[in-house]
Amino acid sequence: MPRPSRWNEIVEAAAEAFRTNGFAATSLEDIASAVGIWKGSLYHYINSKEDLLFAVVRGPAEEILKQIQELSETDLPPTEKIRRATRSHVKVLESNFVYASVYLQEIAGRRKLPEWTAMDREYLDLLESIVREGVESGEFSAVTNPRIATLALIGSLNWLTHWYRPGGPLHADEISDQFCDLFLGGLIVRTPRSKSKPNQKAATPSPTVTPLKTTKPRAKRTA
Amino acid sequence: MPRPSRWNEIVEAAAEAFRTNGFAATSLEDIASAVGIWKGSLYHYINSKEDLLFAVVRGPAEEILKQIQELSETDLPPTEKIRRATRSHVKVLESNFVYASVYLQEIAGRRKLPEWTAMDREYLDLLESIVREGVESGEFSAVTNPRIATLALIGSLNWLTHWYRPGGPLHADEISDQFCDLFLGGLIVRTPRSKSKPNQKAATPSPTVTPLKTTKPRAKRTA
DNA sequence: CGAGAAATGAAACGATCGTTTGGTTATCCT
DNA sequence: AGGATAACCAAACGATCGTTTCATTTCTCG
Numbered sequence: 001m002p003r004p005s006r007w008n009e010i011v012e013a014a015a016e017a018f019r020t021n022g023f024a025a026t027s028l029e030d031i032a033s034a035v036g037i038w039k040g041s042l043y044h045y046i047n048s049k050e051d052l053l054f055a056v057v058r059g060p061a062e063e064i065l066k067q068i069q070e071l072s073e074t075d076l077p078p079t080e081k082i083r084r085a086t087r088s089h090v091k092v093l094e095s096n097f098v099y100a101s102v103y104l105q106e107i108a109g110r111r112k113l114p115e116w117t118a119m120d121r122e123y124l125d126l127l128e129s130i131v132r133e134g135v136e137s138g139e140f141s142a143v144t145n146p147r148i149a150t151l152a153l154i155g156s157l158n159w160l161t162h163w164y165r166p167g168g169p170l171h172a173d174e175i176s177d178q179f180c181d182l183f184l185g186g187l188i189v190r191t192p193r194s195k196s197k198p199n200q201k202a203a204t205p206s207p208t209v210t211p212l213k214t215t216k217p218r219a220k221r222t223a
Numbered sequence: 224m225p226r227p228s229r230w231n232e233i234v235e236a237a238a239e240a241f242r243t244n245g246f247a248a249t250s251l252e253d254i255a256s257a258v259g260i261w262k263g264s265l266y267h268y269i270n271s272k273e274d275l276l277f278a279v280v281r282g283p284a285e286e287i288l289k290q291i292q293e294l295s296e297t298d299l300p301p302t303e304k305i306r307r308a309t310r311s312h313v314k315v316l317e318s319n320f321v322y323a324s325v326y327l328q329e330i331a332g333r334r335k336l337p338e339w340t341a342m343d344r345e346y347l348d349l350l351e352s353i354v355r356e357g358v359e360s361g362e363f364s365a366v367t368n369p370r371i372a373t374l375a376l377i378g379s380l381n382w383l384t385h386w387y388r389p390g391g392p393l394h395a396d397e398i399s400d401q402f403c404d405l406f407l408g409g410l411i412v413r414t415p416r417s418k419s420k421p422n423q424k425a426a427t428p429s430p431t432v433t434p435l436k437t438t439k440p441r442a443k444r445t446a
Numbered sequence: 447c448g449a450g451a452a453a454t455g456a457a458a459c460g461a462t463c464g465t466t467t468g469g470t471t472a473t474c475c476t
Numbered sequence: 477a478g479g480a481t482a483a484c485c486a487a488a489c490g491a492t493c494g495t496t497t498c499a500t501t502t503c504t505c506g
Contacts, residue, residue: 006453006454020333021333022245022247022332022333024245024247024248025247027492027493027494028493028494028495029492029493037453037454037455038454038455038456038457039493039494039495040454040455040456040457040494040495040496040497041453041454041455043494043495043496044452044453044454045453048494048495049493049494049495105328105332108385109245109328109385110243110244110245142404142405142408143405144401144404145397145401148393148397148398148401148402148405149401149405151379151382151386152379152382152401152402152405152406153379154382155378155379155380155381155382155383155385156374156375156376156378156379156382157378158378158382158385159374159375159377159378159379159381159382160378162331162332162378162381163374170371174368174371175371178367178368178371178372178375179371179375181365181367182365182366182371182372182375182406183375183405185365229483229484250462250463250464251463251464251465252462252463260483260484260485261484261485261486261487262463262464262465263465263466263467263484263485263486263487264483264484264485266464266465266466267482267483267484268483271464271465272463272464272465447506448505448506449504449505449506450503450504450505451502451503451504451505452501452502452503452504453500453501453502453503454499454500454501454502455498455499455500455501456497456498456499456500457496457497457498457499458495458496458497458498459494459495459496459497460493460494460495460496461492461493461494461495462491462492462493462494463490463491463492463493464489464490464491464492465488465489465490465491466487466488466489466490467486467487467488467489468485468486468487469484469485469486469487470483470484470485470486471482471483471484471485472481472482472483472484473480473481473482473483474479474480474481474482475478475479475480475481476477476478476479
């Protein structure tokens with residue numbers, strides 16, 4: 001991967017085009033003309049079109065993983081870990097918005113290259129182990145399935161690429177704080193009631209309406 | 224749009240291919256050979272390749288919107304509305320998993336056709352108004368920004384297409400129940416304390432660690 | 447200044463794609 | 477049965493795409 005000045009322009013133009021039209025629907029001519037060169041000239045910087053995709057995507061992918069790796073090595077209480085993980089996730093998404101959007105749309109979807117799926121998996125596992133830590137310490141007593149809770153948080157965060165706009169009215173810090181408050185505390189401020197009964201349905205304080213089939217008896221299913 | 228028997232095969236094959244490789248990277252030859260016909264023969268069913276995309280996507284998009292429209296017309300308490308909305312959202316995603324995945328990846332992203340963005344917008348607005356209803360009734364006293372809370376829930380739900388696998392170990396009812404419990408109640412079962420102080424940070428019961436910059440003073444910014 | 451390397455221009459290639467055309471077979475209806 | 481209509485075959489077209497090749501310009505630095 002070369003280093004000269006035009007290279008940054010090229011990667012930025014590629015990222016912008018990939019985000020708007022998708023990788024497959026973006027032609028090298030689109031990128032070249034955005035920079036002001038001929039499409040053949042791109043091959044002094046790349047060996048194939050896919051090189052551009054990886055160049056766009058590598059930065060934020062490695063950054064976001066590094067952040068949670070460092071966080072996992074601390075001994076902060078789980079609540080604080082979740083708060084900081086949420087913040088750094090939103091921060092990386094904001095600071096590298098176009099790049100990160102391309103990653104989530106083109107890599108985290110479709111492509112199954114083992115290098116990237118391993119990174120996704122490691123990130124998920126580290127975040128889940130934080131949640132699990134909170135469950136075991138008794139702080140997250142409302143969680144029944146740590147993996148689902150973790151995936152819910154990751155979903156909220158990554159979905160930012162579908163609606164967040166840099167320079168828009170919502171600041172990243174504001175968003176991450178509210179996400180974190182919501183994830184940790186939920187919508188409802190519970191009335192002090194069943195303390196020693198960590199019921200699965202403890203979060204539902206409205207008995208006004210008969211619920212329609214709370215939880216089906218599950219069919220057994222392994223793996 | 225024609226009706227014969229092969230038409231269903233074609234749409235299913237298209238959906239499967241679109242989900243795996245994306246719309247732009249899928250050739251009509253891929254779809255035709257999956258059904259066992261020549262690619263030119265597809266044009267007795269369609270006028271252009273995009274027709275296939277819309278045929279794949281229309282069903283679940285209209286269904287998921289219809290469900291929340293009907294729900295909005297009831298006078299159930301907000302908590303119950305959220306629970307039912309979550310359930311039906313997961314249900315539609317599960318029952319039409321491939322179709323819905325294509326919608327979220329190809330329509331809710333990139334494409335800006337006004338018909339679909341209007342549907343997305345209406346769905347978001349209806350769900351947000353439920354949240355807002357709960358805030359005004361006092362039930363959702365922990366919410367400071369209804370739109371962000373709504374987008375967080377939608378993100379968790381739609382991210383299902385990135386990790387859920389039909390026939391896998393997790394049942395759809397189980398997932399939607401846990402999502403809903405998490406969204407309504409959060410990770411933490413709060414200890415009865417500040418009842419009449421709906422502080423922004425009421426959800427953070429761990430004062431062990433000094434938070435790093437809670438919320439920056441925001442730069443003013445309109446629109 | 448001038449040689450050598452880096453960067454870009456300019457054109458062409460083979461492959462593939464969406465679409466069209468026209469003919470052939472199968473299916474349905476009364 | 478037989479005609480009409482739908483379904484499909486088979487081939488080809490023009491356009492576009494990723495990539496290659498080679499000539500030319502621009503930059504670097506001793």
